[in-house]
Amino acid sequence: RDKDLPPGPPTLPIIGNLHLLPKESSHFKFTEWARQYGGIYSLKVGPGTVIVVTDPTIVKELLEKRSATTSDRPAMYIVDQITGGFDIAFARYGDEWRTLRKTAHAILTPQAATRHLAIQRAEATQLLHDILTSPQDFYTHVRRYTISVIMSVLYGQRVPHYGTPETIAFFEMMHLWTEVLAPGAAPPLDLLPIFKLVPERWAKWRQTVRKIQGLMRPLFFGLLDAAEERIRSGVQNECYVEEILEKQADFGLDRKMIAYFAGTLIEGATETTASYLHSFILCMIAYPEAQRKAQEEIDRVVGQDRLPNLDDRLPYVQALILETHRFRPVSPMFVPHATTASERYNDYVIPSGSAIFANAWGMLHDPALFEDPEDFRPERYLLTENGTKPGVDASDMRGLFAFGVGRRSCPGIHLAQNSIHINVMNLIWAFDFKPVLDSHGNNIQPDTWAYSKGISFAPLPFDCLISPRTSHKARIIRQEFSESATIFERFEHAGRSTGVDGQ
Numbered sequence: 220r221d222k223d224l225p226p227g228p229p230t231l232p233i234i235g236n237l238h239l240l241p242k243e244s245s246h247f248k249f250t251e252w253a254r255q256y257g258g259i260y261s262l263k264v265g266p267g268t269v270i271v272v273t274d275p276t277i278v279k280e281l282l283e284k285r286s287a288t289t290s291d292r293p294a295m296y297i298v299d300q301i302t303g304g305f306d307i308a309f310a311r312y313g314d315e316w317r318t319l320r321k322t323a324h325a326i327l328t329p330q331a332a333t334r335h336l337a338i339q340r341a342e343a344t345q346l347l348h349d350i351l352t353s354p355q356d357f358y359t360h361v362r363r364y365t366i367s368v369i370m371s372v373l374y375g376q377r378v379p380h381y382g383t384p385e386t387i388a389f390f391e392m393m394h395l396w397t398e399v400l401a402p403g404a405a406p407p408l409d410l411l412p413i414f415k416l417v418p419e420r421w422a423k424w425r426q427t428v429r430k431i432q433g434l435m436r437p438l439f440f441g442l443l444d445a446a447e448e449r450i451r452s453g454v455q456n457e458c459y460v461e462e463i464l465e466k467q468a469d470f471g472l473d474r475k476m477i478a479y480f481a482g483t484l485i486e487g488a489t490e491t492t493a494s495y496l497h498s499f500i501l502c503m504i505a506y507p508e509a510q511r512k513a514q515e516e517i518d519r520v521v522g523q524d525r526l527p528n529l530d531d532r533l534p535y536v537q538a539l540i541l542e543t544h545r546f547r548p549v550s551p552m553f554v555p556h557a558t559t560a561s562e563r564y565n566d567y568v569i570p571s572g573s574a575i576f577a578n579a580w581g582m583l584h585d586p587a588l589f590e591d592p593e594d595f596r597p598e599r600y601l602l603t604e605n606g607t608k609p610g611v612d613a614s615d616m617r618g619l620f621a622f623g624v625g626r627r628s629c630p631g632i633h634l635a636q637n638s639i640h641i642n643v644m645n646l647i648w649a650f651d652f653k654p655v656l657d658s659h660g661n662n663i664q665p666d667t668w669a670y671s672k673g674i675s676f677a678p679l680p681f682d683c684l685i686s687p688r689t690s691h692k693a694r695i696i697r698q699e700f701s702e703s704a705t706i707f708e709r710f711e712h713a714g715r716s717t718g719v720d721g722q
């Protein structure tokens with residue numbers, strides 16, 4: 220380790236800290252090191268440098284104030300092989316990323332996001348209705364909701380039930396993504412490019428990449444073809460593809476870019492929002508007192524006779540939403556950034572080309588910032604704006620640290636926040652969430668640590684008893700769902716096929 224680098228664990232010759240890197244749930248080990256080496260430390264991975272930041276002030280300084288040089292992404296050979304560099308979340312910091320980001324704003328700014336509220340509300344009503352009808356399947360109902368919203372926003376085509384060929388192909392593809400990107404699934408291709416020459420029969424990762432490509436191309440182009448055909452036939456519903464085809468020349472996009480950009484946005488939107496909502500339900504059964512307080516507030520403000528809406532003032536529910544982001548952040552390490560120039564921070568030099576990991580988990584679970592951080596306690600956000608301990612200077616800790624900071628922060632935040640607020644309020648208003656019972660009638664306590672260990676951090680499927688709070692509310696749900704039919708009609712195009720077989 221160069222003497223100007225921030226401190227870090229002892230290195231071995233040539234490989235540096237490679238042998239120490241965790242194979243799963245890396246945020247836990249990265250947080251352990253942060254407690255030992257401080258708010259900024261470094262890891263050597265072969266010749267490369269990784270900087271891990273676990274201090275809100277340093278994150279703000281490096282990723283926000285100096286975002287002109289810290290907004291690149293590390294090279295990811297496998298991702299580029301799969302998406303041709305057109306996945307906005309992993310694209311290098313350059314003209315193509317700028318173009319993609321600009322087009323994302325066409326659908327994702329706060330104003331643009333309000334255009335999607337009608338379909339989000341209608342889909343949320345279907346989520347209530349689906350849970351009312353088959354509560355044991357709540358996990359897949361939530362996923363149907365999230366994919367249906369983003370498909371409507373992008374292609375103007377909703378997903379009325381979970382088993383459509385497009386959803387089957389999409390989730391199969393996501394499963395393979397997780398498999399191939401899991402640490403250890405492929406050799407360190409970005410550090411040791413010689414491995415790129417290994418032929419496919421000896422490189423399982425290559426076979427997986429080929430399978431993903433085989434699912435991805437027909438899915439992304441099939442969805443685009445179907446949307447274009449619908450638009451040509453004069454049926455419009457203000458979706459992204461309509462807008463982008465109109466302005467294609469201004470944005471400088473070719474057809475492949477549109478197909479891959481829109482397709483990779485489905486990935487960015489679906490699992491993240493679903494994972495948040497699953498964590499919320501898990502917290503409701505694990506922390507019944509928080510559920511009771513939220514229900515009491517909603518009953519007082521909203522009453523029994525209508526669904527909640529975004530104008531309702533519900534401070535405890537707002538605090539609960541923030542606490543869920545803090546307690547189980549969807550992206551505990553954000554997405555890694557990289558530097559395009561050397562940066563000096565205090566006495567340290569961060570070389571150009573270093574990866575920077577913002578350790579959101581370590582900050583959101585820091586006992587110096589949060590009282591009993593491993594407790595789920597919405598009240599902390601009623602006490603101080605950022606949920607931090609009274610008296611702690613947390614001005615650099617924004618309440619929504621969950622969505623990243625700087626130029627690469629999440630452009631989907633407004634769409635995601637609307638989905639989260641609408642559904643959390645609806646679900647608390649409508650249902651009681653309880654743990655399942657064992658054969659003696661005792662509660663089986665949910666495991667709030669049973670999460671996926673790969674690149675995403677999502678609760679593993681869990682059991683839960685969900686029942687409507689009153690039969691009157693159940694009737695309102697059925698009525699609202701049937702009234703949503705007129706909104707759904709605009710996003711359902713019977714007879715138009717994407718050609719995806721979903722096998």
Ligand code: HEM
Nearest residue numbers: 308487488491495549550554622623624627628629631635
């Ligand atoms: C609970 C929901 C969500 C959470 C917690 C979340 C969180 C994040 C985080 C932490 C990042 C990385 C920020 C960084 O690198 O500094 C990110 C990036 C991104 N998110 Fe989200 N996200 C969510 C939903 C969505 C939705 C609904 C969309 C799309 C409609 C979306 C699209 C993206 C994209 C395109 C990027 C990459 C941005 C870039 O690299 O320029 N996300 N998100």
